[in-house]
Every structure is written in structure tokens, then in C-alpha cells.
Amino acid sequence: MKSYINILEVRDLCVQAGGKNLLDHLNLTIPDGEVHALLGQNGSGKTSLMMTIMGFSGYTVTQGQILYKGQDITEFDICERARLGIAIAQQRPSTIDGVKLRSVLLYILRNEENPEERLVKLAQTANMEGFLDRSVNDGLSGGEIKRAELLQLLAMSPVFSMMDEPDSGVDIESLALVGGLINKLFSPDEKRKAKRNSGLIITHNGKILELFNIDKAHVMHNGSIGCSGNPAIILDTISKYGYEECVRCIGRQ
Amino acid sequence: MNIINENNNKDKNDILDVIQNEEDSKNLIEPQQIGLADKKALAGVGVLIGSESRSATMVVRDRQPQPIYTLNNSDEFEMLPIFVALKRYEWLEKQYSFKAVARDFDEITEKCAADQKPIGFFIHVKKDAKVILPCQTAMYMASNNLTQIVHNIVILEENSQLELITGCMTETSVKDGRHLAVEEHYIGKNAKLTSTMVYSWGSGVMVFPHTGTIVSENGRYESNYISLRAAKQVKMNPQTYLNGKGASTKYLTVVLGTPGSFIDTGGNVYMNAEGTSAELLHRGVCTGGIMHQSGLVIANAPCKGHVDCASLLLDTAGKGYVQSIPGVESHHPDARLSHEASIGKIAPEQVEYLMSRGMKELEAISMIIRGFLGTGIEGLGAELDAQIAEIAEIAGHGEK
Numbered sequence: 001m002k003s004y005i006n007i008l009e010v011r012d013l014c015v016q017a018g019g020k021n022l023l024d025h026l027n028l029t030i031p032d033g034e035v036h037a038l039l040g041q042n043g044s045g046k047t048s049l050m051m052t053i054m055g056f057s058g059y060t061v062t063q064g065q066i067l068y069k070g071q072d073i074t075e076f077d078i079c080e081r082a083r084l085g086i087a088i089a090q091q092r093p094s095t096i097d098g099v100k101l102r103s104v105l106l107y108i109l110r111n112e113e114n115p116e117e118r119l120v121k122l123a124q125t126a127n128m129e130g131f132l133d134r135s136v137n138d139g140l141s142g143g144e145i146k147r148a149e150l151l152q153l154l155a156m157s158p159v160f161s162m163m164d165e166p167d168s169g170v171d172i173e174s175l176a177l178v179g180g181l182i183n184k185l186f187s188p189d190e191k192r193k194a195k196r197n198s199g200l201i202i203t204h205n206g207k208i209l210e211l212f213n214i215d216k217a218h219v220m221h222n223g224s225i226g227c228s229g230n231p232a233i234i235l236d237t238i239s240k241y242g243y244e245e246c247v248r249c250i251g252r253q
Numbered sequence: 254m255n256i257i258n259e260n261n262n263k264d265k266n267d268i269l270d271v272i273q274n275e276e277d278s279k280n281l282i283e284p285q286q287i288g289l290a291d292k293k294a295l296a297g298v299g300v301l302i303g304s305e306s307r308s309a310t311m312v313v314r315d316r317q318p319q320p321i322y323t324l325n326n327s328d329e330f331e332m333l334p335i336f337v338a339l340k341r342y343e344w345l346e347k348q349y350s351f352k353a354v355a356r357d358f359d360e361i362t363e364k365c366a367a368d369q370k371p372i373g374f375f376i377h378v379k380k381d382a383k384v385i386l387p388c389q390t391a392m393y394m395a396s397n398n399l400t401q402i403v404h405n406i407v408i409l410e411e412n413s414q415l416e417l418i419t420g421c422m423t424e425t426s427v428k429d430g431r432h433l434a435v436e437e438h439y440i441g442k443n444a445k446l447t448s449t450m451v452y453s454w455g456s457g458v459m460v461f462p463h464t465g466t467i468v469s470e471n472g473r474y475e476s477n478y479i480s481l482r483a484a485k486q487v488k489m490n491p492q493t494y495l496n497g498k499g500a501s502t503k504y505l506t507v508v509l510g511t512p513g514s515f516i517d518t519g520g521n522v523y524m525n526a527e528g529t530s531a532e533l534l535h536r537g538v539c540t541g542g543i544m545h546q547s548g549l550v551i552a553n554a555p556c557k558g559h560v561d562c563a564s565l566l567l568d569t570a571g572k573g574y575v576q577s578i579p580g581v582e583s584h585h586p587d588a589r590l591s592h593e594a595s596i597g598k599i600a601p602e603q604v605e606y607l608m609s610r611g612m613k614e615l616e617a618i619s620m621i622i623r624g625f626l627g628t629g630i631e632g633l634g635a636e637l638d639a640q641i642a643e644i645a646e647i648a649g650h651g652e653k
Contacts, residue, residue, distance in 0.1 A: 057601065
């Protein structure tokens, strides 16, 4: 593998779905070891960006490139991207009748020395032991879905994690648990002792961002990144003046 | 334990003599080898030769008069080739033979009834006997273009219990053949029969099984039917009669339809006594060919019945279809009957979800099919589970 500085580089990305432009010449760079937050109004294209980076169908790239560790992955299928170390915790993931969470986790952990044991440990960490033999995402509450998604990400131990509103629908008590799981995902591990894993998090709520370190925040507007900067300052502005101020500010630039 | 090996070139009468002249039928002949290739083929339909996890084994190979069989008979449990049993027990012919399936039900039953050399098995579980380990039988067609006419009778007396595994299959090189069968089950008061049948046929084989089951008071009949390799034509129409108070049945039918196959899994359950109940579950995956799922529960007493048909229709390039007709018929105001049916495809977002966990597309499809087939069915046991996993694997990846 050639050396790289940026874990992710999105260059001039245009994406369509159903004839509608979702992303419009979007550029985004995330250096290796950094975690960025993605903010913006509903419909600004945050989820579309994540789904496109993961490679989901229905998001047609009409222009631009996605580089992961310096490699162009724009044409890679979802599985290939996942196996390279990219993972996503979706906001509203599919329910799959009959497919147990345990089966998916055992698949993910199939190359581990002792998958069963590791599965149980991970499930305990995410407080999900009681859900292992239920169908994936079936009948789960908002908070349970987030934990189920994060549990799978933990099992995958990805290099680059994307999370779409990991805090939505999570009650205050569980927020600390979810924050802890996210922190664990990004923490240096045996493979990378001195560097955090990287990630991108969509949120509307500054609270979750207090639970782990965010290096940079981006505000999306009309399918592209309108503004990037210090997460604390951007969040402070949004909480005081709302996204309207961001929109005005982006318009002035 | 007895085995008469396929290599023993004895005719029917020799075998009759062997069995009838033996003083101690518990320890007739030392076990002998069944060929490795046959062993492997049999294991594919759940029939494990030489396994300690089975109480008894009988393999009927082709139409040769001598079956390969292992007997583990005791005072409580007896398994015999049907022609031996019919000769030995006069009451069998009088009280049981063709009482759960009418001789003149149709052309197939007439053929079976007229056959002078019926092959098949007789199983008799005596009162209060609980056979702990499953007993297994196989109807094995190893020669091309053969007609196998089978008659099986299973009797469970009061309070007894048996798990029966039957593998019906052709050797892999066999393409054509006909398998006509009559199978009769008599389940006594408080007795329970679990029958698991696994089919794996050559692509040109025609299969016409007729099963009749009579269940007495508080008896239970569970039927698991798994079709791995579809025949050219399979038409099954099992008839179940819940005649005793509180008698119950559950059917689980799991079928993989492939191009060129026609599979019709139907069957009627007659609930003739108070407190009876029936549950019919059909699960199908169609990758081609024609699949008919039906099932009719008929209420003649206060009872409960439910029929549930669900299928996945995968891409068949317009060359296959699924028809599901779950039926309920009530002749009694206190009967509670319901049915449901659904046919769908695999949702792409589900496949992509699993791919985002690192699965290849076909792995994801197999896992979804496996999940679909197992929905609502718990505690299948490892072997049945493995068979269903194999269907998912074949459906997801194409014929092995």
C-alpha cells in the first residue's frame, strides 16, 4: 500500500438520484487520524454524501472522484469498500427478517480466533446481548438501532467510520453509552497504537460531540460543503443563530 | 445391529429366510460397509450411515428386492422391510395397510396397491416407548430410468414417540426415473411422530408421494419436508386426519425451485375433533420452474388452523413462477381458521446493507434467503438447519 496523508479525499463530486442533483461539485478532505463532523440543514446532502462514499446504489456519481488512502474507489462495490476498512452506521438501516444480528456479527468476526467469545464481549460493551437472536434492526427503538449499528462497526474495526446521526432517538442516559462506543471506535488499537481511526459524523446535536474529540466541522448547503472550520465555533454559531446564519454567511463568500 | 449389505446378492426370499429363521433378531449380522460414494450421497439427505446419532437405519436401493438395512430392534421398537412385515403380521394387512390412504385414491395409489413386490419400510413403536435417537430411512435410486414403487407404514402406539428421517434421492449421475409412494402414519393417543423428509432428485425424475396420517387423541404429527434438488415433477398431496380430541399437526415445507422443475406441495388437514389444531407453513425460493404452494385446512369441529405460504421469486428471466393458494374451509362455527400468503423478491437495500458489512453480493443473498426460510421456525435442530442453509447456498449461487 502506498503511503497516504489523507484517509479520504472527495474531489469535485456530483451525484444524482432519480434525476435530481444531490451533490454538486463537492470537495472534502479528511486527513488520516482525524474525525470530522458534518452539519447542515435537512436535505442539504449529508446522508447522500455518506451513502455515496459507501457505494450504495441509487446514488449515481456523474462527476468527480472518491479517494480512500489515496486510491480511487469511485467504481468499487460496497463489499470492496467495506473490506478496505470503510464502514457506515446508517440512520435508518434496513430490517432483514430472519437474519439474526448474531449471524451478521459472526460473519464479520469469521476470521477471528474465537469469534463467539469476542461476539459476546462486544455485545456486552454495547449492551446488546438481548438482541443477538433477533432479526437485524427488527422492532428496535431508535437508541437500540444506533447501538446495533455501532456494535457491528466495532466488530468490523474499520479504519474510516461514518455515522449518520448516531445520537438521534437516543435518550440522555444512553447517550453516554453511544458516545463511549464511538470513542472506542476511533481510539488507537493494537493495529494502530499511536493514531486514532478516522471518521465522519452527521449530527444536529452538539451534545454528542462533547463526548469525543472532533477535529473539524463542515457545514453542507445545497449539495456541497459551504463552510469548514473549528467545530466549537461553528456549533456555537449554529446554536445561537441557527443554520440561517450559516446560509447567509456561505452566500456572502 | 444388523446390516445386510448391498453386495449380498440375495433375493427377497433369502432375506425373508434370514430374518424369519433368526432366533435373536437383535443381533443378526455384523455391520458391513456401504460404499463411500453412497455414504456421502446419503449424508446429503440427512441419512448418516454408521452414525451413533441414529437409532436404526434402512436403505432401499433401487428396486432390488434386498434393501440395505440396519436393524436395531427391541421389544419396544421394530423396523422391517414392508414385505417382511406384511408376511409376518396378518393384522398389518387387515388393520392398517391402505387404511390411511385409499387404494383407489388415484392412479398412483392403485399402482402402489397392485405392486406385488412392494419396497419400503414398516416401523412399529410400541406403547409407551420413546425412541430417543432418530431412526432413518432412505429411498435411494442409483440406476437410471427406474420406477420405484414404495409402500411405507409407520405405527406409533399410545404414548410413544419417534423421530423419523427419510432421505429420498437419486445418485448424482441418475437423471430419469419415477418414484411412486404411499406412506401411512398411524399416531396413537398421546403419541408424537416427527417426520423429516429430504428430497434430492435428478432433473428428469417424476415423484408422486401420497401420505396419509391418522392422529388419535392428543397425538401430534410434525412434518418437515425439504426439497434440495428439484425433480422434473413433484406432486405431493398429503392427507392428515386429526381424529382424536386435542390432536395436532404442524407442516413445514421448504422448497427450492430451479429451472425446469415443477413442484406442487399441497395437502389437506381434516380437523375432525374438538381442540385439534393445524399449522401449515410453506417456504419457497424459486430460481426458475413452476412452484405451486397450497394447503387446505378443513374444520369439522371446534379447532384452530392456520396456513401460511411465503415465497421469494428470484430472477427467473420470465421462465418461472410461484402460485400460492392457502385455503381454509370451515364446517363448524367454533373453528378459528386463518391464512396468509406472500411472494416477493429480495430487497436490494437488504443486500447492500449486508455488503456494507463486508459480504460479497452472493453471500448476502444467501444469508437473506437463509433468514427468510427460517423465519418463524425455531428449534429446527442442527441437521435440518444445515439442509436449509444448503438451499440458501444453492439458491444464492446457482446449482452446485
